[in-house]
Amino acid sequence: MGCTLNEIVPWGRSNDEYVRMFNLTTADLQRRILGCGDGPAGFNAELNRHGGTAVSIDPIYRFNADQIRRRISETYAVVMSQVEKNKSDYVWNNAIASVEKLGELRMAAMQDFLADFENGKSQGRYIAAELPALPFESDLFDIALSSHFLFLYSTHLSAEFHLHAIQEMLRVAREARIFPLIMLDGKPSPYLAFVLNHFIRNEYDVEICRVEYEFQRGGNEMLKIKAGKQ
Ligand SMILES: C[S@@+](CC[C@H](N)C(=O)[O-])C[C@H]1O[C@@H](n2cnc3c(N)ncnc32)[C@H](O)[C@@H]1O
Numbered sequence: 001m002g003c004t005l006n007e008i009v010p011w012g013r014s015n016d017e018y019v020r021m022f023n024l025t026t027a028d029l030q031r032r033i034l035g036c037g038d039g040p041a042g043f044n045a046e047l048n049r050h051g052g053t054a055v056s057i058d059p060i061y062r063f064n065a066d067q068i069r070r071r072i073s074e075t076y077a078v079v080m081s082q083v084e085k086n087k088s089d090y091v092w093n094n095a096i097a098s099v100e101k102l103g104e105l106r107m108a109a110m111q112d113f114l115a116d117f118e119n120g121k122s123q124g125r126y127i128a129a130e131l132p133a134l135p136f137e138s139d140l141f142d143i144a145l146s147s148h149f150l151f152l153y154s155t156h157l158s159a160e161f162h163l164h165a166i167q168e169m170l171r172v173a174r175e176a177r178i179f180p181l182i183m184l185d186g187k188p189s190p191y192l193a194f195v196l197n198h199f200i201r202n203e204y205d206v207e208i209c210r211v212e213y214e215f216q217r218g219g220n221e222m223l224k225i226k227a228g229k230q
Helices: 015-021 043-049 065-085 099-122 159-172 192-201
Strands: 033-036 054-057 141-147 173-179 205-210 221-226
Touching: 015 043, 015 141, 033 043, 033 159, 043 054, 043 099, 065 099, 141 159, 159 173, 159 192, 192 205, 192 221
Parallel strands: 033 054, 033 141, 141 173
Antiparallel strands: 173 221, 205 221
16 A cells, blocks of 8 residues: 555655765755755755755744654654555665664654754754745755655645745755655656646756665656756
8 A cells, every 4th residue: 555644744864865865966065955844854964064054944943852853753653654564665775774774764864953953043054934935035045955745745735836836946946856756655746747847848957867766666766957948
């Protein structure tokens, strides 16, 4: 049947996973990056430690670190039991060898986020906001990322929401990258063709890139959209 979740959960991946999901080069990591729906991912904290800067937006950032920690604890058992039940839907290899290892990796990334959160929030690196309306002026960023939010939650969010969210990402950044293109149950998002057609019709530069990262079986493609053909 595949993984199912009643709601969009706070669950965080590491900087290394972001780099591999989005094909982020050393040059990309020096650009102005906006992470949309970054939740408790360790991406922002680690990039910041290494001299880069990312701004992350997520509705959960209106809570404090203790409140987010509690939400992560509640989510942990739900997500882990879904993964255990649907083990064959995931790729187990050296990167993530077992369900236990997955739990350790995710918790380490989320602890990294929690330790950085209050400081990062006061520096403006974590901003409480949500798609499809971002509190930024146009073209403030070079790249806007969406990891494990758009397309993944296609049963929770409409096609129009996806379109408006990506248009907004492309208003504030020159380029949008979205991963994965499949849903929680591993099936392709029914909205992909609709989104692709819209941006191709409007002369955006649209590319589906195969990436090296694959944990959800079949989730190894990233959508890259650039404003205007160049
Ligand atoms: C599964 S988590 C993914 C976290 C992170 N991007 C990662 O890949 O590790 C999905 C995140 O989307 C956030 N979210 C829910 N609704 C949102 C919205 N309208 N705009 C932006 N983020 C949203 C949730 O709060 C949650 O943190």
